[in-house]
Amino acid sequence: MTQISYLLFQTVLAVTFLSCAAYVVFFISRKKEVRTIARRVLIFSGILQTAYIVSRYWLTGYAPVTSQHEAIAFFAWATTWAYLSFRWRYTVKNFGTFVSLLIFFLLVIAASVSRETAPLVPALQSLWLPVHAGVSLVAYGFLALGFCGGLMYLLQEKELKSKRFGYFFSRLPSLEALDQLNSHCLTAGFLFLTLGIVTGTMWAHQAWGTYWQWDPKETWSLITWFIYLIQVHQRITVGWRGKRAAVMAILGFCAVLFTLWGVTFLLGGAHSYAR
Amino acid sequence: MPAERILLIGVNHKSTPLEVREQLALTGGYEEALKRLSGIQGCKEYYLLSTCNRVEILLLAEACPSLEDDLVRFLFEGRILTEKCREYTYIYYDEKAVSHLFMVAASLDSMIIGEAQILGQLKEAYRHASRQQCTGPLLNRLLHKSFSVAKRVRSETGIGSSAVSISYAAVQLAKKIFGSLQDKKVLLVGAGEMAELAAEHLVGQGVGEVVVANRTLARAVDLAERFNGKAVSLGELVQQLERVDIMISSTGASGIILKKDEVRPLMRLRRNKPLFLIDIAVPRDLDPELNDLENVFVYDIDDLTTVVELNKTEREREAVKAARIVDEEVLKFQRWFKGMAVTPTIAALQKKAQEICRLELEKTLPRLQGLSGKEQQAVEKMAGAIISKMLYDPLLFLKKDSCKQDSNAKADLLRTIFGLAEDDNQQ
Numbered sequence: 001m002t003q004i005s006y007l008l009f010q011t012v013l014a015v016t017f018l019s020c021a022a023y024v025v026f027f028i029s030r031k032k033e034v035r036t037i038a039r040r041v042l043i044f045s046g047i048l049q050t051a052y053i054v055s056r057y058w059l060t061g062y063a064p065v066t067s068q069h070e071a072i073a074f075f076a077w078a079t080t081w082a083y084l085s086f087r088w089r090y091t092v093k094n095f096g097t098f099v100s101l102l103i104f105f106l107l108v109i110a111a112s113v114s115r116e117t118a119p120l121v122p123a124l125q126s127l128w129l130p131v132h133a134g135v136s137l138v139a140y141g142f143l144a145l146g147f148c149g150g151l152m153y154l155l156q157e158k159e160l161k162s163k164r165f166g167y168f169f170s171r172l173p174s175l176e177a178l179d180q181l182n183s184h185c186l187t188a189g190f191l192f193l194t195l196g197i198v199t200g201t202m203w204a205h206q207a208w209g210t211y212w213q214w215d216p217k218e219t220w221s222l223i224t225w226f227i228y229l230i231q232v233h234q235r236i237t238v239g240w241r242g243k244r245a246a247v248m249a250i251l252g253f254c255a256v257l258f259t260l261w262g263v264t265f266l267l268g269g270a271h272s273y274a275r
Numbered sequence: 276m277p278a279e280r281i282l283l284i285g286v287n288h289k290s291t292p293l294e295v296r297e298q299l300a301l302t303g304g305y306e307e308a309l310k311r312l313s314g315i316q317g318c319k320e321y322y323l324l325s326t327c328n329r330v331e332i333l334l335l336a337e338a339c340p341s342l343e344d345d346l347v348r349f350l351f352e353g354r355i356l357t358e359k360c361r362e363y364t365y366i367y368y369d370e371k372a373v374s375h376l377f378m379v380a381a382s383l384d385s386m387i388i389g390e391a392q393i394l395g396q397l398k399e400a401y402r403h404a405s406r407q408q409c410t411g412p413l414l415n416r417l418l419h420k421s422f423s424v425a426k427r428v429r430s431e432t433g434i435g436s437s438a439v440s441i442s443y444a445a446v447q448l449a450k451k452i453f454g455s456l457q458d459k460k461v462l463l464v465g466a467g468e469m470a471e472l473a474a475e476h477l478v479g480q481g482v483g484e485v486v487v488a489n490r491t492l493a494r495a496v497d498l499a500e501r502f503n504g505k506a507v508s509l510g511e512l513v514q515q516l517e518r519v520d521i522m523i524s525s526t527g528a529s530g531i532i533l534k535k536d537e538v539r540p541l542m543r544l545r546r547n548k549p550l551f552l553i554d555i556a557v558p559r560d561l562d563p564e565l566n567d568l569e570n571v572f573v574y575d576i577d578d579l580t581t582v583v584e585l586n587k588t589e590r591e592r593e594a595v596k597a598a599r600i601v602d603e604e605v606l607k608f609q610r611w612f613k614g615m616a617v618t619p620t621i622a623a624l625q626k627k628a629q630e631i632c633r634l635e636l637e638k639t640l641p642r643l644q645g646l647s648g649k650e651q652q653a654v655e656k657m658a659g660a661i662i663s664k665m666l667y668d669p670l671l672f673l674k675k676d677s678c679k680q681d682s683n684a685k686a687d688l689l690r691t692i693f694g695l696a697e698d699d700n701q702q
Contacts, residue, residue, distance in 0.1 A: 160451060161566060163578045165585055174454035175549065239546025242570045 005055040006115070009073070012052055013107050015045040016076075020104040023097040027171060035096070039087070042100060046084055049077040060117045063130035065137065067118070071260070072110040074134070076103050078141030082188070086145065092181050093173035098148040128203035135199060136221075139192030140256050143228070146185030147253035153178040153246035179241050182249055186235070190228045197221055216267035217259065224255040279319065279683075280338075281417070281612070283372035284346050284364055285331030287384065291363040298354050299330045305403035313409065315349060317342040320411040322404035322418065326396045328385070333376060335413050335683075370609050373417065377601045380421035381428040383594065390443075394425045412687045417608065424604045431600060432593040442473035444582035445553050445574070446480055449521055452551050452572055458483040462519040464512060465489060465526035466498045470555060473523050478502055486519060488512055490526070513537055517544050523553045524560040535564045542568060555579070617673055620686040623695045624669065628662045669693075 022038035025031075053074060056064035064070040083099045086092075156172040159165055172178075200221070201211045212218060231248045234240035240248075286299060305323065312321055312332065317339030324331045330350060336342055343366060351360045367375050378384045382393050401418045404410050410418070446456075453459055459482050463470050466489045474485055485504030488511065489495035495506035507515055509526075516522065516538065526532060533552075542550070547570050554561040554575040566573040636658055640651065669692075673685055689695070 156451070160448070160572055163574070163581060165582065169451070174451050176452065176454035238543065239548070241547050242549065244569060 008052045012048045016104050020100040023100045027097040046080045062120045065133035068113045069110050069115050074137045076106040078138045079103050079144045082141040092177050132199040132203050136196030139189050142185050142189035146249040149178050149181040150246035150249035182245050190232050217263045220259040220263050224259050227252045281369050281372045282336040283333045283367045286363050287329035309407050315345045320414040321409050324400040374605045376421050377424045380425040412684045428597045428600050432596045441579045442476045444579045445473050446476050456480045456482050460484045460519040462522040463487045464524040466494045470523045470525040521551045525556045531562050532560045534562045632658050632662050
């Protein structure tokens with residue numbers, strides 16, 4: 001089983017690389033057939049990733065979201081399916097290229113850290129584990145899409161403002177489409193993020209007897225949550241959009257990454273189970 | 276003198292000012308116009324194309340001295356002085372006419388070179404003409420050929436993907452900002468010709484509403500009517516900016532009419548919806564610093580020209596390629612057309628028969644030993660007689676004048692039956 005699981009992950013890595021390569025070829029050549037291939041390969045990769053997570057579950061007997069490797073692999077899985085669910089609703093030109101690069105990047109990181117399985121720490125043996133960690137990572141998946149959209153927005157806006165039209169102008173979608181995307185990712189991401197924090201406090205109450213204990217991970221989650229709260233609030237009240245929203249989506253995602261990695265490695269705290 | 280010629284007569288955006296073209300628009304639709312055309316003497320096969328930028332008639336014409344005048348009269352319907360009419364129209368014959376048709380179909384003659392709409396309009400026009408049986412074998416072939424030339428140009432060159440002209444550049448930029456232009460509102464400030472043209476293109480892209488602001492309200496009302504929009508006074512400019520998405524400014528004002536500080540507070544009221552400001556006035560109407568505001572994009576005439584130039588260098592290269600394709604196709608068609616007429620068909624038929632006869636004799640005679648010269652001649656004579664008797668009826672059918680209307684169809688038929696088609700014809 002360990003072997004199968006290992007091979008499965010290697011396959012995921014290879015398939016995602018192929019999809020990513022096809023998306024890059026489409027970005028350069030703009031041939032529609034290439035995009036169809038890239039998308040199909042990515043769907044295949046999404047299915048394989050699901051199979052891999054299931055195999056990890058069989059192997060360890062608990063939801064595979066605890067070790068660094070598992071968390072990142074799950075993050076990649078969430079990003080993949082968040083993208084595919086969007087793709088099913090509407091298209092944003094060349095969005096897949098950026099997203100598939102990010103997914104591949106995440107998988108490479110997951111491949112480079114230890115894939116050892118360890119028995120579950122007693123504190124984590126709870127039904128809350130898959131709910132809290134799963135929901136949070138799904139939120140990260142949507143926010144990752146928002147990050148890609150934000151980058152694309154800034155690139156396109158720069159071309160339009162500076163009036164020097166380079167490589168990206170014809171390849172990137174309209175500002176309006178990217179801003180729409182930002183709004184959708186923000187809505188979905190913020191919803192899941194809130195759910196993640198709420199389930200987290202409930203679990204904390206059950207496990208530690210207190211809802212909130214200002215552990216670094218909690219603090220940073222709250223900071224991240226506030227960054228996104230500001231965006232949601234400003235968008236609804238004064239119609240924040242465009243460049244400012246794109247910059248905030250990028251900032252917010254940086255906070256997400258810091259909460260995920262920075263806190264564990266730099267600050268430690270009660271949340272640092274995974275090494 | 277050839278009895279039948281291909282003739283193309285028309286007016287387009289290059290030859291005729293807009294005021295005149297407006298009067299030519301076919302109000303009664305294709306049906307009525309085609310019916311009127313059928314009454315003109317000398318029109319054998321004909322079709323009519325009418326778009327907002329051109330009206331063209333293509334026909335297979337029989338020699339008839341009054342034909343050109345009749346057609347010009349048909350086009351203008353006496354709304355304009357006859358001497359003037361001739362200035363506006365262009366008339367092409369034979370390969371020039373074919374070449375022009377191909378250029379139009381391939382969108383090389385369009386106001387916005389490379390735009391794709393024209394091919395659809397051409398097909399629509401052809402559908403009307405063929406439904407009313409105005410076209411015959413020649414025009415059927417010629418028009419189908421023009422569709423395939425257009426497709427070839429589109430697939431073999433990049434002419435369709437880039438386009439020229441300032442207003443097209445404006446549309447291109449607007450699309451990069453707003454995505455779809457559906458339901459967007461445009462404000463025209465000043466009622467110059469350039470602004471009008473740009474607005475025309477934006478409306479063509481589905482822009483929902485046009486508002487015109489002008490110093491003289493009467494002119495604004497006139498222009499607004501054209502776009503089913505409304506007219507406002509220049510004093511309401513800032514107020515209007517609160518609700519429009521695109522503004523095209525082209526006033527003759529000597530200074531700047533819109534400053535950064537006037538727009539900044541507006542953006543909050545607009546809930547930061549993007550604002551695309553196009554300044555095509557010289558000297559400029561809009562403060563260039565407006566571009567520093569978030570979600571505001573200001574383009575002046577020079578900026579737009581950069582976009583046009585960007586498209587142009589690529590386009591010029593592609594246009595050379597496209598023109599080569601058109602020339603090539605004109606030559607091919609010309610070859611087919613020359614072979615179409617009755618006389619060459621007869622000649623080709625006889626030539627083919629004689630060729631068969633000669634070949635068979637060469638094969639058979641050496642095998643018949645001991646034939647005297649006289650007997651040999653008799654065999655040759657017999658073979659020749661068989662051929663001429665075989666060909667007698669087909670040739671009679673071809674030469675018969677009684678239904679001259681169909682001579683081209685008959686020639687075409689015989690060419691197919693006897694395999695006289697040219698290389699080009701066997702595709």
